[in-house]
Amino acid sequence: xxxxxxxxxxxxxxxxxxxxxxxxxxxxxxxxxxxxxxxxxxxxxxxxxxxxxxxxxxxxxxxxxxxxxxxxxxxxxxxxxxxxxxxxxxxxxxxxxxxxxxxxxxxxxxxxxxxxxxxxxxxxxxxxxxxxxxxxxxxxxxxxxxxxxxxxxxxxxxxxxxxxxxxxxxxxxxxxxxxxxxxxxxxxxxxxxxxxxxxxxxxxxxxxxxxxxxxxxxxxxxxxxxxxxxxxxxxxxxxxxxxxxxxxxxxxxxxxxxxxxxxxxxxxxxxxxxxxxxxxxxxxxxxxxxxxxxxxxxxxxxxxxxxxxxxxxxxxxxxxxx
Amino acid sequence: xxxxxxxxxxxxxxxxxxxxxxxxxxxxxxxxxxxxxxxxxxxxxxxxxxxxxxxxxxxxxxxxxxxxxxxxxxxxxxxxxxxxxxxxxxxxxxxxxxxxxxxxxxxxxxxxxxxxxxxxxxxxxxxxxxxxxxxxxxxxxxxxxxxxxxxxxxxxxxxxxxxxxxxxxxxxxxxxxxxxxxxxxxxxxxxxxxxxxxxxxxxxxxxxxxxxxxxxxxxxxxxxxxxxxxxxxxxxxxxxxxxxxxxxxxxxxxxxxxxxxxxxxxxxxxxxxxxxxxxxxxxxxxxxxxxxxxxxxxxxxxxxxxxxxxxxxxxxxxxxxxxxxxxxxxxxxxxxxxxxxxxxxxxxxxxxxxxxxxxxxxxxxxxxxxxxxxxxxxxxxxxxxxxxxxxxxxxxxxxxxxxxxxxxxxxxxxxxxxxxxxxxxxxxxxxxxxxxxxxxxxxxxxxxxxxxxxxxxxxxxxxxxxxxxxxxxxxxxxxxxxxxxxxxxxxxxxxxxxxxxxxxxxxxxxxxxxxxxxxxxxxxxxxxxxxxxxxxxxx
Numbered sequence: 001x002x003x004x005x006x007x008x009x010x011x012x013x014x015x016x017x018x019x020x021x022x023x024x025x026x027x028x029x030x031x032x033x034x035x036x037x038x039x040x041x042x043x044x045x046x047x048x049x050x051x052x053x054x055x056x057x058x059x060x061x062x063x064x065x066x067x068x069x070x071x072x073x074x075x076x077x078x079x080x081x082x083x084x085x086x087x088x089x090x091x092x093x094x095x096x097x098x099x100x101x102x103x104x105x106x107x108x109x110x111x112x113x114x115x116x117x118x119x120x121x122x123x124x125x126x127x128x129x130x131x132x133x134x135x136x137x138x139x140x141x142x143x144x145x146x147x148x149x150x151x152x153x154x155x156x157x158x159x160x161x162x163x164x165x166x167x168x169x170x171x172x173x174x175x176x177x178x179x180x181x182x183x184x185x186x187x188x189x190x191x192x193x194x195x196x197x198x199x200x201x202x203x204x205x206x207x208x209x210x211x212x213x214x215x216x217x218x219x220x221x222x223x224x225x226x227x228x229x230x231x232x233x234x235x236x237x238x239x240x241x242x243x244x245x246x247x248x249x250x251x252x253x254x255x256x257x258x259x260x261x262x263x264x265x266x267x268x269x270x271x272x273x274x275x276x277x278x279x280x281x282x283x284x285x286x287x288x289x290x291x292x293x294x295x296x297x298x299x300x301x302x303x304x305x306x307x308x309x310x311x312x313x314x315x316x317x318x319x320x321x322x
Numbered sequence: 323x324x325x326x327x328x329x330x331x332x333x334x335x336x337x338x339x340x341x342x343x344x345x346x347x348x349x350x351x352x353x354x355x356x357x358x359x360x361x362x363x364x365x366x367x368x369x370x371x372x373x374x375x376x377x378x379x380x381x382x383x384x385x386x387x388x389x390x391x392x393x394x395x396x397x398x399x400x401x402x403x404x405x406x407x408x409x410x411x412x413x414x415x416x417x418x419x420x421x422x423x424x425x426x427x428x429x430x431x432x433x434x435x436x437x438x439x440x441x442x443x444x445x446x447x448x449x450x451x452x453x454x455x456x457x458x459x460x461x462x463x464x465x466x467x468x469x470x471x472x473x474x475x476x477x478x479x480x481x482x483x484x485x486x487x488x489x490x491x492x493x494x495x496x497x498x499x500x501x502x503x504x505x506x507x508x509x510x511x512x513x514x515x516x517x518x519x520x521x522x523x524x525x526x527x528x529x530x531x532x533x534x535x536x537x538x539x540x541x542x543x544x545x546x547x548x549x550x551x552x553x554x555x556x557x558x559x560x561x562x563x564x565x566x567x568x569x570x571x572x573x574x575x576x577x578x579x580x581x582x583x584x585x586x587x588x589x590x591x592x593x594x595x596x597x598x599x600x601x602x603x604x605x606x607x608x609x610x611x612x613x614x615x616x617x618x619x620x621x622x623x624x625x626x627x628x629x630x631x632x633x634x635x636x637x638x639x640x641x642x643x644x645x646x647x648x649x650x651x652x653x654x655x656x657x658x659x660x661x662x663x664x665x666x667x668x669x670x671x672x673x674x675x676x677x678x679x680x681x682x683x684x685x686x687x688x689x690x691x692x693x694x695x696x697x698x699x700x701x702x703x704x705x706x707x708x709x710x711x712x713x714x715x716x717x718x719x720x721x722x723x724x725x726x727x728x729x730x731x732x733x734x735x736x737x738x739x740x741x742x743x744x745x746x747x748x749x750x751x752x753x754x755x756x757x758x759x760x761x762x763x764x765x766x767x768x769x770x771x772x773x774x775x776x777x778x779x780x781x782x783x784x785x786x787x788x789x790x791x792x793x794x795x796x797x798x799x800x801x802x803x804x805x806x807x808x809x810x811x812x813x814x815x816x817x818x819x820x821x822x823x824x825x826x827x828x829x830x831x832x833x834x835x836x837x838x839x840x841x842x843x844x845x846x847x848x849x850x851x852x853x854x855x856x857x858x859x860x861x
Binding site: 039043044045047048050051054055079081082083084085086090093094149152153156157160163164165166167259260261262264268269271272273275276277 | 363364365366367368370374375454461462464465468469471472518519522538539540541565566567568569571572575576578579580581582735780781
């Protein structure tokens with residue numbers, strides 16, 4: 001088991017290197033000169049050259065990349081070009097804020113998705129199944145930023161019961177006040193993963209319900225609640241894969257939802273960094289998010305292994321444990 | 323109780339009874355008058371002295387925390403803002419060399435940390451931007467102040483309240499450039515260990531507001547400076563909270579829900595709703611123009627003045643302003659017709675498609691032979707207004723008189739890069755117009771940098787390589803005129819000339835809308851990119 005985890009972590013290294021290269025290259029592949037946002041209009045050429053030199057933008061690209069990578073490996077993501085704050089001190093609080101949002105959204109999505117997906121599977125072909133199926137498709141299809149704006153208009157502008165923007169100030173407000181700020185963006189972010197989880201659970205549970213072992217369990221007189229537990233345990237790995245992917249996606253930050261609600265997470269950070277052409281923040285944020293995505297997938301793999309003995313047996317048979 | 327009130331009461335009571343009283347802003351002393359202002363920015367501008375993020379950064383951080391040698395008179399709305407004495411009470415220029423400027427500094431001015439402002443502080447700040455050999459030299463602030471640093475050769479202290487600055491050559495535009503250089507406290511910088519990063523968290527300037535709290539990417543809280551040197555401009559409000567809120571609809575929703583008192587740039591289609599809800603939608607003309615810069619490369623058709631005039635006459639600006647919800651006015655030149663630099667052009671820019679068609683015919687174009695041109699624009703960007711529908715509107719108008727316009731849309735930063743690449747750059751081949759809005763706060767940037775033939779990039783901003791000896795001579799005359807009234811007359815003569823030459827296609831001037839909560843009073847919409855927040859009060 002430990003070897004499996006270590007192997008998966010080793011596989012992460014080339015991915016990380018590739019991600020770092022792409023992150024660095026993206027800045028230069030984007031239209032325009034990377035230094036253009038730094039240099040105001042009408043700047044004398046001598047001052048412009050001085051600015052390029054100060055930021056190392058006058059060096060060849062491979063040199064710039066290796067310097068950047070060297071610093072990143074020591075945890076130094078550089079300084080924000082527009083705020084001069086260390087990028088790491090920008091990214092970590094933003095990830096914390098996004099984690100709050102993503103955590104709330106995935107929790108709500110799991111509760112709704114699993115409950116409605118299971119209900120639909122048990123009521124296969126009936127009205128409840130069709131209704132839940134339609135709702136799930138609607139959830140997946142609704143643009144989150146649009147839903148966000150509708151929620152703001154309804155609950156903030158018209159009813160005036162929930163704040164439209166920001167996340168409050170935990171130091172001078174209560175936890176409840178911060179939670180109020182969390183409600184609308186969480187709902188806006190929940191609908192897509194809830195729809196996907198509901199569809200996945202409905203499909204898996206429906207399939208399991210038709211399997212012989214379920215009939216056998218019923219025939220042996222097991223109470224329905226115990227049978228249900230067996231079904232859910234079998235349905236867990238595929239659902240976990242969807243949940244893991246969705247959680248990783250949510251942690252990546254939703255630029256649109258976070259911007260609509262001015263929620264200071266990674267999506268909001270990326271949005272403002274892109275618009276201000278704050279290249280070091282864009283690089284640092286994308287790299288941190290990509291690594292988070294990769295590590296979340298590693299975690300899901302490990303959890304799947306723990307939950308489903310078939311994975312263990314399959315790997316043992318194929319020699320993957322060696 | 324009607325249905326809506328019932329719903330509101332019911333939902334409030336059922337869902338959040340305990341926390342209904344809490345707003346989005348932190349709790350603070352009772353009775354404080356607090357202005358909550360939503361900027362269009364995604365982050366709080368740099369607070370060390372030279373703010374980041376362009377004019378909005380200067381508007382809300384530069385002019386609140388800091389002062390310059392000269393400030394903008396933002397007390398009236400009936401004329402374009404002029405410079406007034408700031409930290410320099412007066413100045414003189416040596417009549418012989420015209421390169422030696424002497425500044426008499428205002429006495430008894432204190433930084434927010436209590437230290438005194440004097441000639442040493444001025445020199446220390448100039449070193450901060452111009453002298454790489456000093457510990458306080460800050461490349462990031464150099465990057466923000468880049469355009470203001472041109473032409474300064476040396477500087478020295480004459481006495482504690484007098485400094486002298488020498489320029490490389492006679493250049494009256496230094497007056498305007500010095501309005502962009504802010505003064506940070508040397509004492510505070512020493513106190514924070516010479517670390518500009520720490521200074522940004524505890525900045526100290528001489529401005530009417532003092533930073534109390536900075537939450538990166540979210541908000542800055544400023545409190546009034548009761549000891550501000552200009553008693554007239556001590557803020558009436560106690561606290562100003564600046565929020566970074568880049569999404570326009572979010573800003574409007576925050577205003578309508580009572581979380582914000584002031585929003586910048588509400589979208590035109592939200593204005594009726596804002597007015598209906600009792601909000602004050604304030605706008606005024608300001609030194610901004612939305613034009614097409616024309617190319618004067620060898621292959622450009624716009625060498626022919628008849629085509630330039632035809633294009634200017636082909637655009638239904640009134641119709642375009644209607645499209646923009648009335649938040650723009652037709653342009654009749656680089657500056658608006660009420661501006662002191664407008665002059666008396668003989669060529670009247672108006673909507674006259676018949677005259678435009680006649681000029682096109684004289685130039686050899688018509689339905690059988692259309693004049694094909696390509697214009698470059700951006701999908702968004704600072705001051706670009708609603709570039710896509712506006713470009714389509716202009717494209718349609720020009721098409722009706724014999725042009726065949728192709729619009730190339732690029733990202734805002736890419737547009738700026740293409741502007742710096744000049745019209746004869748390889749990437750601009752075949753592009754004969756650049757749709758890039760422009761600021762006219764100061765004449766050096768707004769006029770001379772785009773007109774004089776010496777100012778082709780990278781020296782200046784003459785993208786189209788406009789080269790006219792008469793215009794150059796008029797630019798030189800303005801640059802060498804040190805008396806501001808006579809300089810204004812020289813600039814008016816220059817502007818009059820370029821309008822008569824139809825140097826560019828001028829379309830509209832933005833009206834810079836902002837929406838204020840009904841309780842706010844005392845706001846004067848100055849004809850400037852900046853605002854005076856000190857005058858604001860609450861009913």
